[in-house]
Amino acid sequence: MMTKHIYVHIPFCDSICFYCDFFRSVSNETIKKQWLSQITKEIQAKSFSKISTLYFGGGTPSCLSVEAFEQLATLFAPYLTQDYEWTIEVNPDSVTKEKLQIYKKWGVNRISMGVQTFHDVLLKKIGRKHTSSQVYQAIDLCHEVGIKNVSLDLIYALPGETLADLKADLDAFLNCKVDHISIYSLQIEANSVFGKQHLQPCDSDLEADMYECIEKTLTAAGYTHYEISSYAKNNRFSKHNCSYWDDSDFMGIGCGASGREKGIRYDIDANLQAYCQNGPKLHWVPTNAREQAFEAIMMALRTCFGLDIKAWNKKYQRNFLANYAPVLEKYTNELVYKENRVFCTPHGFEILNSILVDFLDEN
Ligand code: SF4
Numbered sequence: 001m002m003t004k005h006i007y008v009h010i011p012f013c014d015s016i017c018f019y020c021d022f023f024r025s026v027s028n029e030t031i032k033k034q035w036l037s038q039i040t041k042e043i044q045a046k047s048f049s050k051i052s053t054l055y056f057g058g059g060t061p062s063c064l065s066v067e068a069f070e071q072l073a074t075l076f077a078p079y080l081t082q083d084y085e086w087t088i089e090v091n092p093d094s095v096t097k098e099k100l101q102i103y104k105k106w107g108v109n110r111i112s113m114g115v116q117t118f119h120d121v122l123l124k125k126i127g128r129k130h131t132s133s134q135v136y137q138a139i140d141l142c143h144e145v146g147i148k149n150v151s152l153d154l155i156y157a158l159p160g161e162t163l164a165d166l167k168a169d170l171d172a173f174l175n176c177k178v179d180h181i182s183i184y185s186l187q188i189e190a191n192s193v194f195g196k197q198h199l200q201p202c203d204s205d206l207e208a209d210m211y212e213c214i215e216k217t218l219t220a221a222g223y224t225h226y227e228i229s230s231y232a233k234n235n236r237f238s239k240h241n242c243s244y245w246d247d248s249d250f251m252g253i254g255c256g257a258s259g260r261e262k263g264i265r266y267d268i269d270a271n272l273q274a275y276c277q278n279g280p281k282l283h284w285v286p287t288n289a290r291e292q293a294f295e296a297i298m299m300a301l302r303t304c305f306g307l308d309i310k311a312w313n314k315k316y317q318r319n320f321l322a323n324y325a326p327v328l329e330k331y332t333n334e335l336v337y338k339e340n341r342v343f344c345t346p347h348g349f350e351i352l353n354s355i356l357v358d359f360l361d362e363n
Contacts, residue, residue: 004050004051004052004053004243004248004249004250005051005052005053005054005055005240005243005248005249005250005251006048006051006053006054006055006076006250006251006252006253007055007057007240007250007251007252007253007257007258007259008039008054008055008056008057008072008253008254008257009023009057009058009059009252009253009254009255009256009257009268010056010057010058010059010060010061010063010064010254011023011024011025011035011058011059011254011255011256011270011272012024012025012026012027012032012035012058012059012060012063012064013025013026013058013059013060013063014026014060014063014091014093014094014129015127015129016127016193017116017126017127017128017193018125018126018127018192018193018194018197019126019127019155019186019187019188019189019192019193019194020189020192021189021190021191021192021195022058022059022256023059023255023256023270024058024059024060024256025272027272031272031273031276032064032068034276035255035272035275035276036068036071036072038255038275038276038279039072039253039254039255040071040072040075041279042253042254042279042280043072043075043076043253044075046251046253048076048079049079050079050080050081051076051079051080051081051084052080052081052083052084052085052239053084053085053086053087053239053240053243054076054080054084054085054086054087054240055086055087055240056072056086056087056088056089057087057089057112058089059089059256060089060090060091060094060114061088061089061090062088062089062090062091062094062095062099063091063094066098066099066102069099069102069103069106070102070106073106073107074106077106077107080107084107084109085109085110085149085238085239085240086107086108086109086110087108087110087111087112087151087238087240088103088108088110088111088112089112089113089114090111090112090113090114090138091113091114091129091130092113092114092115092130092134092135092137092138093129093130093134095113095138095141096141097141097144097145100141100142100144100145100147101145103145103147104145104146104147108147109147109149110147110149110150110151110238111142111147111149111150111151112150112151112152112153112182112238113135113138113139113142113150113151113152113153114128114153115135115152115153115154115173116128116153116154116155116158117154117155117158117161117165117169118132118135118168118169118172118173119132119161119165119168119169120132122158122159122160122161122165125158125159125160126155126158126159127193132172135152135176136176139152139176139178149179149180149236150178150179150180151178151179151180151181151182151236151238152173152176152178152180152181152182153181153182153183153184154169154173154181154182154183154184155183155184155185155186156169156183156184156185156186156207156210156214157185157186157201157202157206157207157210158186158202159186159194159199159202161202163206163209163210163213166210166213166214167213167217170213170214170217170218174217174221179232179233179234179236180230180231180232180233180236180237180238181218181223181230181231181232182229182230183214183229183230183231184229185202185207185210185211186201186202188201208350211350215346218231219231224304225304225346225349226303226304226305227241227245227302227303227304228302228303228344228349228352242303244299245299245300245302245303246299246300246303246305247295247296247299247300247315248260249261249262249263252266252267252268253268253280254268254280255268255269255270255271255272255275255276255280256268256270256272263287263292264284264285264286264287265284265285265287266282266283266284266285267282267283267285268280268281268282268283269281269282269283289316290363292316293312293315293316293318293363294359294360294363296312296315296316297312297356297359298356298359300312300343301335301342301343301344301348301352301355301356302349302352303343304343304344305341305343306336306341306342306343306344307320307341307342307343308340308341309321309340309341309342310340320342321337323362323363324359324362326358326362327355327358327359327362328342330358331348331355331358333345333347333348334347334348334351334355335348335355336348
């Protein structure tokens, strides 16, 4: 199979953050060993030709031992293309200089770091185990070992967070001199600790003010708002994530991963015990051509590059402009149609969910 983009799920964390409902577990070494042996078999059973983007996500990939990381790295490294991107997600408290040196040695060239906030009090409130000074140290270490492409993840609208707190977080981010940030508002997921505590969401006016503050601060500092939740400088867009947004297939590997083959998505069963014993169990998510066409629009409108209308018409045998004229007319301030592409304005990003409901109605 011609594989260009691969996502590998590492389902372990050292502790559980209060807002998180991702598939992850705090596991002992025995389970980790069984998992490593099973995922090794899973990877060996695949045939790769060229890998242009490889993403180790989780969970917390940096909580894997150096030996475990190297065991996986040997299976992928020979297939990387010349201009590949290889990202690994890390937490500031589980990444060490030794680990970063090993990542670099094997060819990792992008680090995505879970920071969430630079306020130590807020970090505690959301169940993170690191401090802001560990974040600064971890970024310095990345630069020291020669990994220059670093992205930070931040969350806003945290419990009790004020606009002034957010501004301080953005200033702290700008001081870190990294080229990429993904920033999300806190979502209270039913299955998270916060969901179970029935935490009340942030006031919607405050959240809107925060969004505006982020947009103004980061664009004024020279970052491009290239995806609904991501900003980048120096063209350091996440190549791997762009593959999700531009309607490409990608291979998912490991318990709890998702992938897409010939336009059809699949999820790998997230039962760790069963995975260790029996290997991956794929659940295909059946979609018809119309649903796939809508999904392509939904993903493309997340980015400032938008949707290539000619390519979409050809791939899905439809006429985008004829089909969705009422939506384009309704959102003249939010959707731009230019040179064969349609994309969101910053305000369009803010209300993208409502826009997509209208696309769905016309689908
Ligand atoms: S947010 Fe990340 S580090 Fe925290 S529990 Fe979830 S997957 Fe683990």
